[in-house]
Amino acid sequence: MNKRTFTVQPARFIRNRLLIFAGAILLICAALQPTSAKAQTKVLVDDIMFSIDARLAIDSLYNRNVDGARELLDPWKERNPDHPIWHLWEGMELWWKVLGDLDDTSLDKQFKELMSKADFEAGRLLRNEPDHPDALIIRAVATSYIARLHANREEWVTSLQVGRRGYQAHQRLLEVAPDLPDNMFAEGMKLYYSAYIPEAYPVVRAVSWFLPDGDRKEGIATLKTASERGVFARPEATYFLATILLNYEQNYEEAKKYYKYLVDRYPDNSYYRRLYIRTLDQLNEFRNMKTFYRETRQHWSGNGLPDDPLMSAEMLYWHGRAQYYSGEVSASHNSFKQAVEMGNKLSNPRDREFVTLAAFFAGRTAERLQRNDEAKKYYHIASRQNAASNAKQEANRRLRAL
Numbered sequence: 478m479n480k481r482t483f484t485v486q487p488a489r490f491i492r493n494r495l496l497i498f499a500g501a502i503l504l505i506c507a508a509l510q511p512t513s514a515k516a517q518t519k520v521l522v523d524d525i526m527f528s529i530d531a532r533l534a535i536d537s538l539y540n541r542n543v544d545g546a547r548e549l550l551d552p553w554k555e556r557n558p559d560h561p562i563w564h565l566w567e568g569m570e571l572w573w574k575v576l577g578d579l580d581d582t583s584l585d586k587q588f589k590e591l592m593s594k595a596d597f598e599a600g601r602l603l604r605n606e607p608d609h610p611d612a613l614i615i616r617a618v619a620t621s622y623i624a625r626l627h628a629n630r631e632e633w634v635t636s637l638q639v640g641r642r643g644y645q646a647h648q649r650l651l652e653v654a655p656d657l658p659d660n661m662f663a664e665g666m667k668l669y670y671s672a673y674i675p676e677a678y679p680v681v682r683a684v685s686w687f688l689p690d691g692d693r694k695e696g697i698a699t700l701k702t703a704s705e706r707g708v709f710a711r712p713e714a715t716y717f718l719a720t721i722l723l724n725y726e727q728n729y730e731e732a733k734k735y736y737k738y739l740v741d742r743y744p745d746n747s748y749y750r751r752l753y754i755r756t757l758d759q760l761n762e763f764r765n766m767k768t769f770y771r772e773t774r775q776h777w778s779g780n781g782l783p784d785d786p787l788m789s790a791e792m793l794y795w796h797g798r799a800q801y802y803s804g805e806v807s808a809s810h811n812s813f814k815q816a817v818e819m820g821n822k823l824s825n826p827r828d829r830e831f832v833t834l835a836a837f838f839a840g841r842t843a844e845r846l847q848r849n850d851e852a853k854k855y856y857h858i859a860s861r862q863n864a865a866s867n868a869k870q871e872a873n874r875r876l877r878a879l
Contacts, residue, residue, distance in 0.1 A: 519557050522610050532709055539712055540743040543570055561598035565615050568592045577748050578787050579629055581824045595619040617646035661703035662710035669696025729759040747788035754795045766799035790819035794835045810842035833862035837872050849879055
């Protein structure tokens, strides 16, 4: 079988990376120019000690150590309890739960409420103290997160409208602190997606006047610079650069390099591991996929990390693919069966593309092992799924053939 017949570019994987007018997520810690002496609210980003603690807290959050991040920031929260940044931080914590499983929409409402609260409190601060750096940053980041979630749900026009507020706040930040290296992250995102979105999504073209001028090539170059020179925005710049290279530019070798950096720096982040093994699949690096699968299991068990059912199920699917295309039909059959079983215990299993694909390949391997009744069982499962239409169609075709 031609491997690329079922190497899909899943809509979930593509849309969950679409960040329209992304505010520089980590600019909350950037060292801006000193503000007016008239400001009454503490400007946290002017405090070098806060910048140090916040950077460490962000690294902890990205490595899925929420308690460690809170321990670093709690003393600042106790001294500045009314600062709007804490609403933003609470939303950022929740975002990792949303991003970790985008097929589960149960946290969407809570997340939007948290980020809307952060934006509201930032707006109130700006009314009292115009151009307060912290408030500008919080508004840019909070509204951009909301826009990102709307884009993940394919609510393109709403995403553009909300993202516009984040973009305007970012533009003001460029005037307040034009020389910040972290500004290049937001600029790179703006350049790339302003060019890409109207090309890829016709529904957006009617309101494309919302978008600033874009340039895909320049956007990638700017993101590369941000991933190298950025201080606090480096991990987000690296992530989006890898995502763009993987999903939109099909430059898998370059994407692999950046995802590997994220896996090495944040080894407890299962989301990055899932993206990295998928990139290895695009490169047909089946031996490396199997090795990485074993390393991930050893890392999780060896470090006593909490169970991650989604990672376990999805990684089993990718491991099965590596076995299948290495000629290990029986072993891959077992991996695919386990992936289906584990995937069906997750919320909304019928909407998960890896479950559809695992079921199809479980049927295909059963058929190759001359277990036709078992093959029919898994083809039936695949055919009833809501995701991965090409695999569903092929499952139905195989059912008719059997």
